Amino acid sequence: MxxxxxxxxxxxxxxxxxxxxxxxxxxxxxxxxxxxxxxxxxxxxxxxxxxxxxxxxxxxxxxxxxxxxxxxxxxxxxxxxxxxxxxxxxxxxxxxxxxxxxxxxxxxxxxxxxxxxxxxxxxxxxxxxxxxxxxxxxxxxxxxxxxxxxxxxxxxxxxxxxxxxxxxxxxxxxxxxxxxxxxxxxxxxxxxxxxxxxxxxxxxxxxxxxxxxxxxxxxTAGHMARARAALDTVTAGLARDACRIEAGDVLIARAAFERAPEEIQLRLLAHAIRWVTSAEYRPRFAPLSEARAALAADRRRALAGALLSATRRVIRVTREYRAVASLAVGPGEVWDRRWRVLGPAVENAEVRALGPDGLRMLADPRASGLPHATLIASPAVWSGARLLAAPVAAGGSEWRAEPIFDAESFVQALFAH
Missing domain, CATH: 3.40.50.620 (HUPs)
Structure with a gap:
């Protein structure tokens, strides 16, 4: 040899x-x-x-x-x-x-x-x-x-x-x-x-x-890869300390977010959007930067299939309803790459977004305490135009929505380049 x-x-x-x-x-x-x-x-x-x-x-x-x-x-x-x-x-x-x-x-x-x-x-x-x-x-x-x-x-x-x-x-x-x-x-x-x-x-x-x-x-690529790894580590630390998952949304503690350097804010925001939408690529810099500025001014923004909003305490990244309005799968199948809805065998049942129409069918649409945008983008069980269950929005039925995610997967996904 x-x-x-x-x-x-x-x-x-x-x-x-x-x-x-x-x-x-x-x-x-x-x-x-x-x-x-x-x-x-x-x-x-x-x-x-x-x-x-x-x-x-x-x-x-x-x-x-x-x-x-x-x-x-x-x-x-x-x-x-x-x-x-x-x-x-x-x-x-x-x-x-x-x-x-x-x-x-x-x-x-x-x-x-x-x-x-x-x-x-x-x-x-x-x-x-x-x-x-x-x-x-x-x-x-x-x-x-x-x-x-x-x-x-x-x-x-x-x-x-x-x-x-x-x-x-x-x-x-x-x-x-x-x-x-x-x-x-x-x-x-x-x-x-x-x-x-x-x-x-x-x-x-x-x-x-x-x-x-x-x-x-x-x-140069090697130098940048090391810099990227360092930035990812800092971003992961902020994600662990400042983020929690609620009904598939990412909630970011606003005070901790705003104390972080701009680059870390942008990275965490981009990651939250990708995680909520299951997108392959992060949003482009210009619209992402504009969305960050809008949140700082308490304005909502839709970006890359996600809806971004801010209160005094929390920044919320939610799945945008328009992005899931046409998705339909059978019970037990993965819906929007993030949820699996399980329940009794019902002929012609399918999983679709709850949507505004489904929300109006709920007896007490505010009982969950979740925002309107979160509720209408959540999975529900339908038979034609008849709402069978809304396990995220209402619960209390034989149907359950199992998330294919957890808080730790949100953090670990930062490193899956």
Whole structure:
């Protein structure tokens, strides 16, 4: 084994020490980076590394993609690695294709992993990818979180996503494949300058003489990641001390909130909105900052599916009724990603928001002591236009609303980047 090969394998071993998983998934597109990661993991497996299984997502967007997926399957067969191909057929020709494809890829891979009891999936992002991400986010005016770029580890969709090669140059992986006579596919979209990332990749060559190298940009991401971790820790402390959960709302003690630095206020507010709405992304800075100013002036604001209001003592972040007005699921199913309503078997029963109409049907709509906005956005059981139960707003029936959250999950979610 060459010294270069040993250094790459040492990178993998060091990344997973301590806490090496017994089984590890690896996402393989067939490109050079993910092919190299697959082969390195297979080599490590033979020397005490974890068992591995590979997955390829065929987005169905290029005619070559199916052949590339089959080529990965052939390579896995030679390496003795289990492999599966997941196909996406969800593109309808509208919206942001790269974003929709990325989301679909994550869902498909997560479902594949969970079905096989695999708790972590390795991704082949490199130092070059990290540098490109920093440039992209600089161009978008990102703050600390955005400039921390891609995390070596994150939890999403019920599994861990790990990037063990995030400090490794892309060329080192291509050189590894060349030394071992292993081919890979080149995605033509990697040269298509209609994509921002491709333009940033090409811009890096011109920026390098100015000191803006991939190494420096990746270092910046590392500095920002440390700053982000520190800010998250302070925000979590404020969340523990100043926040409580009531009927799915986040209540923030206003005095403690207003004593905190502006950055911590914004971070806590953004987190509360994301937690109440189950959104993937935090609100953009400008509307978030404006909402904070409105609360300071005792004005309500709707933002990103949440309703923000303030009294003299408390800031309340509530699910916005308009965001859930059309949601309907069967009893026992998860409603709005946060509630499961359980009760007796009733034909044609479904869970929907209580809404203004349901609130008017309650015998004593003020008995719960909850605000109007909280009540109308709470889950209720309906049979057509007939209200069967409002377990959050009224209680006292055979139906109960079980929250898929608690106060500790609110705090811990701050760290799930």
């Amino acid at each position: 060459s010294g270069s090969d040993e250094r790459l394998l040492a990178t993998l071993r060091d990344f997973f020490t301590p806490g090496r998983p017994d089984r590890l998934g690896v996402a393989v597109s067939g490109g050079g980076d993910s092919t190299a990661l697959l082969c390195l993991l297979a080599s490590w497996r033979s020397d005490g590394g974890p068992e591995i299984a590979a997955v390829t997502v065929d987005h169905g967007l290029r005619p070559e993609a199916a052949d590339e997926a089959r080529a990965v399957a052939d390579l896995c067969a030679r390496l003795g690695v289990g492999h599966a191909i997941c196909r996406w057929a969800g593109w309808d020709g509208r919206g942001n294709l790269p974003d929709q494809a990325r989301r679909a890829r994550q869902r498909l891979i997560a479902d594949w992993a969970l079905a096989r009891g695999i708790g972590a999936v390795a991704l082949a992002h490199t130092r070059d990818d990290q540098a490109e991400t920093v440039l992209l986010r600089l161009a978008r005016g990102s703050g600390v979180d955005g400039l921390s770029a891609m995390a070596p580890w994150r939890n999403a969709h019920g599994i861990d996503w790990v990037r063990p090669l995030l400090g490794t140059p892309r060329q080192d992986l291509r050189d590894y494949l060349t030394r071992h006579g292993i081919g890979w596919a080149e995605d033509p979209t990697n040269e298509d300058e209609r994509h921002d990332r491709v333009r940033m990749r090409k811009a890096l060559a011109g920026l390098a003489p100015l000191g803006l190298t991939a190494v420096r940009l990746a270092e």
